[in-house]
Amino acid sequence: MELHIDRDAEGSALFRFDPRVKLVCIFALIVLVSMVTDAAALAFALLFAVLLLAFSRVPPVQLARGYLAALPFISLSSLTMLLASGPGSAMAMALRVSTSVLLLLLLVRTTPFMDLLWALRWFKVPALLTDMIMLTYRFIFVLLEELERMRLARKARGFQGGRSLLDRKAFQVLANTIGMVFLRSYRRAGQVYAALLSRGYDGKARTIATYRVGGRDLALGIVFVITGVWTLALQMGWYVWP
Amino acid sequence: MDPWVVLLGWALAIPVIALAIFRLDRRVDERTVPFMAILAAGIFVAQMLNFPVGGGTTGHLIGATLAVVLLGLNGAIVVMTAILVIQCLVFGDGGLTALGLNLLNMAVIAPLVAYGVLRALKGHEGAAVPVASWASVFLASLACGLMLSASYVISDGAFGIIGSVAIPAMAGWHAVIAIGEAVITSGVVLFLKRVAPEMLEINGPEEAGA
Numbered sequence: 001m002e003l004h005i006d007r008d009a010e011g012s013a014l015f016r017f018d019p020r021v022k023l024v025c026i027f028a029l030i031v032l033v034s035m036v037t038d039a040a041a042l043a044f045a046l047l048f049a050v051l052l053l054a055f056s057r058v059p060p061v062q063l064a065r066g067y068l069a070a071l072p073f074i075s076l077s078s079l080t081m082l083l084a085s086g087p088g089s090a091m092a093m094a095l096r097v098s099t100s101v102l103l104l105l106l107l108v109r110t111t112p113f114m115d116l117l118w119a120l121r122w123f124k125v126p127a128l129l130t131d132m133i134m135l136t137y138r139f140i141f142v143l144l145e146e147l148e149r150m151r152l153a154r155k156a157r158g159f160q161g162g163r164s165l166l167d168r169k170a171f172q173v174l175a176n177t178i179g180m181v182f183l184r185s186y187r188r189a190g191q192v193y194a195a196l197l198s199r200g201y202d203g204k205a206r207t208i209a210t211y212r213v214g215g216r217d218l219a220l221g222i223v224f225v226i227t228g229v230w231t232l233a234l235q236m237g238w239y240v241w242p
Numbered sequence: 243m244d245p246w247v248v249l250l251g252w253a254l255a256i257p258v259i260a261l262a263i264f265r266l267d268r269r270v271d272e273r274t275v276p277f278m279a280i281l282a283a284g285i286f287v288a289q290m291l292n293f294p295v296g297g298g299t300t301g302h303l304i305g306a307t308l309a310v311v312l313l314g315l316n317g318a319i320v321v322m323t324a325i326l327v328i329q330c331l332v333f334g335d336g337g338l339t340a341l342g343l344n345l346l347n348m349a350v351i352a353p354l355v356a357y358g359v360l361r362a363l364k365g366h367e368g369a370a371v372p373v374a375s376w377a378s379v380f381l382a383s384l385a386c387g388l389m390l391s392a393s394y395v396i397s398d399g400a401f402g403i404i405g406s407v408a409i410p411a412m413a414g415w416h417a418v419i420a421i422g423e424a425v426i427t428s429g430v431v432l433f434l435k436r437v438a439p440e441m442l443e444i445n446g447p448e449e450a451g452a
Contacts, residue, residue: 100338107331129323135280136280137332139280139284170293171293171429175426178303182312185281186280188280
């Protein structure tokens, strides 16, 4: 299993925009959307997200995959809303979560992950946290490959996965697998540290991202503000055309 | 989720996480960050392994107790935070608004409960880890049920789920799943104790003073 979220970033129309501007715009709109209950306002925000995604030229297959990954979550929350408070709230829930998911996808698919972290650090998120997120992100794929090899080996030995919590053997195997993942990562940490040192690491990550807020960033910001105000207007029932 | 509950979640989670980062920052050397990151990746990957619960359903590990055992309370809070942020940003799990509450449940409440139980049961080797992992999952899910029902009450039904459904459903179901967490966490700790006891001793002396 491999996931390269940076793969499409460079081809996208939003790639050259300042990640700080994208971060603020998208986070602000998501926060606004999370408070909206009116279906028309949510539909408007969703339409905006879809249009922006179309403009960004992120491959639709990638988007569909990202959206599908969130679909169980969306349908589960909408279903509980349907049972608990009726179809109106369920519809609003589905629109709301879909919009948030698509906006977040827009952000991560058009921005290289390292630039996103650079933006977070610029907003004074502690370096300890951003550095750790950066390194963790790199290691996840290494360990996933390791886990995949171990899964294959388990399968080759005839491991079935077990049926319930009472399956002692299955849990023993799983616990040993996880223990082994930790052991291997622990052993690996020493090598990784040496590799980091040899690349000049001194406890501080540096990036070569150079962004400046320019005219198009301003334009993007204005588009987001207009969308936000319009969504709010629809929610509050202010008279707007149409 | 009701906006006010979401706001409250962020307001409660951020100070605790900030304090954990601050305390950790004072005693990290440049070796610690890569080491914690690789353990965070290990927990992240361990969360992807499903275990059978029964009736064809599966659950997966949260790993808060494991993080506390391996890294101490502050380390666990920071590691769980990093994991949840990555899940939110990269894999789109749960979305941005849920992040505040997820952080509160899984990066603050779960490690705190695990840490508390581990301290309270210090000396009872066999019981401490399973009880701590069961309690951390159970109480975190109980908190989640409470948040859902609080949302329902505050917003008059526009957000959240009514308490008489949410609390028994969340807590009851997770009381069962938590058994899996307890079994696996104890299994992993036993495994590491046998194979790599040095890993379990990293947080010993420093954590006592923190």
